[in-house]
Ligand SMILES: *[C@@H]1O[C@H](CO)[C@@H](O)[C@H](O)[C@H]1NC(C)=O
Ligand SMILES: *[C@@H]1O[C@H](CO)[C@@H](O)[C@H](O)[C@H]1NC(C)=O
């Protein structure tokens with residue numbers, strides 16, 4: 001029975017309707033067709049039956065005549081099952097209820113959220129490497145790659161590992177033994193001018209993240225002398241498989257899921273995804289979480305960025321327990337850009353400024369005093385917005401702006417340089433297309449008052465210098481924070497890694513800022529973001545896997561989390577909601593002693609406890625999984641996760657139990673003692689048994705952690721450490737009430 005209208009017919013009617021306006025708004029809206037992702041769980045055992053399911057669904061929905069003409073943008077069938085199709089809202093609502101459908105949601109857009117950093121993490125160039133590092137394949141889902149970059153040369157690398165089933169599908173990229181696969185996805189068929197319609201990277205972001213993870217060693221890399229030194233990825237011998245999913249117009253959900261479908265089937269070991277939504281979504285309505293779930297089933301660990309929407313609490317979007325979410329922390333290096341005023345006062349701002357004005361003093365003007373009065377943007381002149389400034393008043397001068405913007409407005413009006421002051425203390429060093437330095441309000445106000453009280457104010461901007469940040473590591477303001485908006489008692493983010501001013505390879509397809517008028521096309525660039533933090537953890541996971549090829553994704557995740565360097569809540573008051581378990585330590589993670597392992601059944605129990613039905617979970621797993629009474633009661637607190645989180649209402653007496661099982665991956669005979677560190681207060685944490693004695697490798701022992709008492713502040717940050725004298729297996733324990 002065909003109960004749907006054909007979308008293309010509706011499109012025509014919509015045009016007619018538009019001409020016949022006015023009509024009731026509701027009626028009009030329901031005529032819109034939009035692309036939807038229909039997720040149908042795991043694929044049945046062979047591809048023929050997967051496409052049979054898709055055909056069946058379409059026929060049941062539209063009848064066989066119409067189904068045959070229905071345009072399907074994607075069919076997912078290599079690693080899981082689903083289709084992407086244009087539907088009206090009514091069609092979508094009906095299809096969501098049909099047999100075989102796990103979830104149906106609109107196809108939306110996501111955004112993209114040296115190499116000193118590896119030394120800072122303790123992974124030196126001389127570190128012990130596994131001979132099987134070359135067998136590890138990292139799938140990078142990003143903006144593509146610049147394959148000719150020196151960071152991707154394949155000198156000394158043998159042919160791709162035998163398990164590799166992927167391809168290099170491109171008219172404009174040649175793969176080698178470093179970049180072993182390259183594909184691109186653009187189901188909207190929307191390209192911007194000059195954008196490469198191939199896996200070649202127009203933006204630079206994908207080249208940067210891939211080289212942080214697995215770039216070869218390149219000597220004497222720098223950005224015009226800044227951050228100079230050796231550039232290298234964490235696993236220089238590992239292979240890169242490129243899946244280009246992000247374009248000038250964003251990264252569509254349908255393309256992300258298509259890339260997962262391929263990457264899993266192609267045989268990658270780790271998936272690195274520095275992309276995210278602005279809001280967390282329920283687990284099976286979020287393509288990244290769906291893709292990562294099916295990756296986990298095939299033994300592939302997905303590493304994602306936490307997002308750049310901090311410091312607002314609950315701003316984290318990548319939150320599934322079967323993937324890692326990475327916050328961005330600082331390194332001990334920071335870029336400072338001094339500015340001297342005509343009164344000889346020197347102020348130190350933040351920016352990555354390779355320009356050199358050679359000490360020459362230039363006239364200084366405040367943006368609001370240089371408004372182009374014949375432009376309708378003139379009221380925005382103090383922010384130096386595009387077309388707001390009068391170029392006659394700005395030309396040849398340095399302009400002070402009340403916003404840390406892109407710098408384009410000032411450059412376009414002919415300014416020599418720009419000083420920026422921001423009312424928010426969120427300033428961090430970034431690149432601008434002209435000499436620039438950014439200030440927080442205190443210094444910014446002094447510069448302003450100098451301008452306001454001086455008849456011919458002048459200034460110069462110096463090339464940036466590298467300063468030492470003795471407080472590092474701490475988490476950057478922009479890094480998205482927990483708690484987890486969907487499951488508050490599952491701690492996210494999991495880890496922190498450097499995401500602050502990272503030097504790595506860049507595309508020659510655009511300038512270092514991408515701002516019009518910036519012509520600096522160079523092979524390395526310095527940028528910041530959780531996007532840069534993510535590949536540090538992807539490579540760390542690859543490094544661990546190269547020593548332990550048989551470890552599950554959960555075991556690798558546990559190893560990375562329990563060996564992380566604990567961070568300090570002195571600077572990040574949100575504590576674990578900023579940095580999770582702490583700063584990743586790849587060398588230690590190879591030998592964690594114990595792991596908190598988990599497999600699909602553990603996540604299924606967790607999902608049962610989250611209210612998912614047996615019907616949906618059977619589609620997701622394609623087996624006879626049931627939310628049996630026992631499993632249905634599996635709570636989030638019993639998921640074998642390497643961290644502990646408990647939300648509670650303040651002043652309520654609480655007693656709460658967490659059950660965990662650890663697997664011995666250290667010495668066969670070893671005895672671990674539980675060490676609990678908790679602040680003095682009303683919360684008590686007990687572990688029973690408090691001693692775990694192992695007699696063999698692979699042996700599993702269980703324990704219970706009980707939190708009792710009363711929350712006497714908004715957030716109590718504690719830890720459990722299992723210590724055998726050689727290993728310290730640390731998990732954060734966080735109890736929180738109202739969000740800090
Ligand atoms: C292929 O790549 C080169 C850069 O090496 C670029 O100049 C050219 O425009 C690209 N062609 C297409 C079709 O993308
Ligand atoms: C001022 O703005 C107008 C309108 O946008 C523009 O045509 C003109 O070139 C601008 N003048 C200067 C001096 O920037």
Ligand SMILES: *[C@@H]1O[C@H](CO)[C@@H](O)[C@H](O)[C@H]1NC(C)=O
Pocket residue numbers: 452453
């Ligand atoms: C600029 O200086 C004048 C005095 O010279 C003062 O009245 C005025 O408030 C100042 N402007 C601002 C925005 O501080």
Ligand SMILES: *[C@@H]1O[C@H](CO)[C@@H](O)[C@H](O)[C@H]1NC(C)=O
Pocket residue numbers: 623624625626
């Ligand atoms: C599915 O059923 C079979 C046979 O009854 C059983 O052996 C198997 O353990 C079940 N699998 C799950 C995941 O329950």
Ligand SMILES: *[C@@H]1O[C@H](CO)[C@@H](O)[C@H](O)[C@H]1NC(C)=O
Pocket residue numbers: 629630633
């Ligand atoms: C599961 O929890 C519900 C509600 O707490 C309870 O009624 C039921 O008996 C529990 N089932 C099992 C098998 O523990």
